[in-house]
Amino acid sequence: MSHHHFDILIIGAGVSGIGMACHLKRECPGKSFAILERRQSLGGTWDLFRYPGIRSDSDMFTFGYNFRPWTGGKVLADGASIKNYVRETARENDVELHIRYGLAVKTADWSGVDKCWKLTAQNEATGETEHYTASFLVGCTGYYNYDQGYKPDFPGESDFKGQIVHPQHWPEDLDYTGKKVVVIGSGATAITLVPTMAEKAAHVTMLQRSPTYLMPLPSTDKVTLALQKVLPEKAAYRLTRARNISISRLLYQRSRKSPKAMRRLFLSVIKRQLDGEADMRHFTPDYNPWDQRLCVVKDGDLFKALKAGKASIATDHIERFTETGIRLKSGEELDADIIIPATGLDIQMLGGIKPSVDGREVVLKDKVIYKNVMVEGVPNAAMIFGYTNISWTLKVDIAAEYLCRLINLMDKRGYRTVMARDNENSRGEDTILGSLNSGYIKRAADRLPRQGTQGPWKSSQNYLEDVKILRFDPIEDGYLEFDGQRSRAGERQARGFLRPLRSALFGS
Incomplete structure (x- = not known):
């Protein structure tokens, strides 16, 4: 039975965990840390999913870390390229040696007496239990269950004589050449699978209960390629990043403020893509833009497959x-050799770990999140949780920077513990995923932490606002308790507007 102690333990070696570790190396060089990863490889999502066409649905110039430019002109990268980018980032920052693979964290308990987290982890290869302690714990596990995706129980499922394959468990030897395929779903996975499989399959049908808002996006950015020819690499990256953040924010804000106008815009784009040949009822959602995530169509490939007759909806x-x-309720029958239920994720916080404080379980649905980083009432702990309306990694970077600032301030002041305390009873009913009403979020309402109705407890999903809060506002803001004592609100420094805005758009 082994025991290991570190200043900081990171759970998960995906995009968030590697990002957090890199910031620690850069900003807290004297701190010891380890990353506990259940899988045998880093990459998280980009190591798990292997279905045909797996790619980002965010542009890579904002999905890439702010300290390591994504180079080239490719806007939407495939899964293997993203995993390689994460691996190279870990190696360049000497993070890879800190990863301990094959360890499933089973328990995590804060000891108020010893002022540390005590974890047990099982080596899944040997079955042996390892013990870890740490002064600070950072959860970087994403928000879904890696063991299984969500799949409804379909009536008559056992009668089907063909194959049923969930995208989260794609078999390497699946041959769909010349086969009739039905993909159930209309989200990002289905939008990716249908045109990719249509290249080899006899026909692919996307079966949806309701349509999703779609937006074509070219896979190569010609403007960025031109900038890279005349500007230094970092300058071209920052300009492209600033432009893409601005466009994403504009689309989101206009969708919230003028949903009818944006609805007309999105539908007109689809009509042009389909040359007016498709039945628009398959592309006209019954909700407003950004009530659910917008799905990106790479190079309009879905529309091309539909026009060519290789796919249908x-x-x-x-x-x-x-x-x-x-058999559909309309009476229509869809023949299939392979059925793929691209029916979404099963939401799970902290990789299924149920943390406790002095032996008492932390029930996350009863907790409110401070600055969308720390859980109220839980000492020396944080969660790195990305955005849902723009690139996940934008939040990873600034949340990691904030935690490094916090850790450094605690060292400077000699504090051993920090905890966010909601003395104003700010808890609201919205979860940390905000106002999105996607099915997978509704199903997980009883598992997700809440956001507050005001102050640092309210999640804005606004990158520019979060840059100001996490990168520039004082750490000691009156909401944190250090060593059991509530901090006084720090004096705000007159930083002006341009510095946070410039930092938000162009990076640190």
Whole structure:
């Protein structure tokens, strides 16, 4: 039975965990840390998902870390390229040696007596239990269950004589050449799978209960390629990053403020892509833009597959599976050799770990999140949780920077513990995922922490605002307790508007 102590323990070696570790190396060089990763490789999402066409649905110039430019002109990168980018980032920052693979964290308990976190982790290869202690704990596990995705129980499923394959568990040897395929779903996974599989399959049908807002995006940025020819690499990266952040924010804000106008805009774009040949009921959602995530269509590939007759869309409800496919409630039957339920994620916080404080379990749904980074009432702990309306990694960078600032301030002041305390009863009903009403978020409402109704407890999903709060506002703001004593609100320094704005757009 082994025991290990570190100043900081990071759970998860995906995009968030590697980002957090790199910031620690850069900003807290004297701190010892380790990353505990259950899988045998880093990369998180980009190591797990192997389905055809797996790619980013955020542009890589904002998805890349602010301290390591994403080079080239490729806007939407494939999964293997993203994993390689994360691996190279870890190696360049001497982080890879700090990863301990194959360890599933089973328990995490804060000891108020010893002022540290005590963790048990099981080596899944040997079954042996390892013990870890740390002064600070950072959860970087994302927000879904890696063991299984969400799949409804379809009536008659056992009658189907073909293959049923969930995208989260894609078999390497699946041959769909010349096969009839039905993909159930209309989210990012389905939008990616349908045109990719249509290249080899006899036909692919996307079966959706309701449409999703779609936006074509070219996979190569010609403007960025031109900038890279005349500007230094970092300058071109920062200009492209600033432009893309601004465009993303504009689309989101206009969608919230003028939903009818943006609805007309999105639908007109699709009409042009389809040359007016498609039935627009398959592309007209019954909700407003950005009530659910917008799905990106790489190079308009889905529209091309539809126009070429290689793919089709059915908007209906499933009555039952049959021996040869799916019978819809309209009476239509879809023949299939392979059915792919791209029906979403199973939300799970902290990789299924149930943290406790002095032996008492922390029930996350009863907790409110401070600055979308720390859990109220939980000492020396944080969660790195990215954005849902723009690139996940934008939040990873500034949240990691904030935690490094916090850790350095604690060292400077000689503090051993820090805890956010909601003395104003700010807890609201919205989860930390905000106002999105996607099915996977609704299903997980009883598992997600809440955001507050005011102050640092309210999540804005606004990158520019978060840059100001996390990178520039004083740490000692009156909401944190250090060594059991509530901090006084720090004096705000007159920094002006341009510095936070410039930092937000162009990076640190």
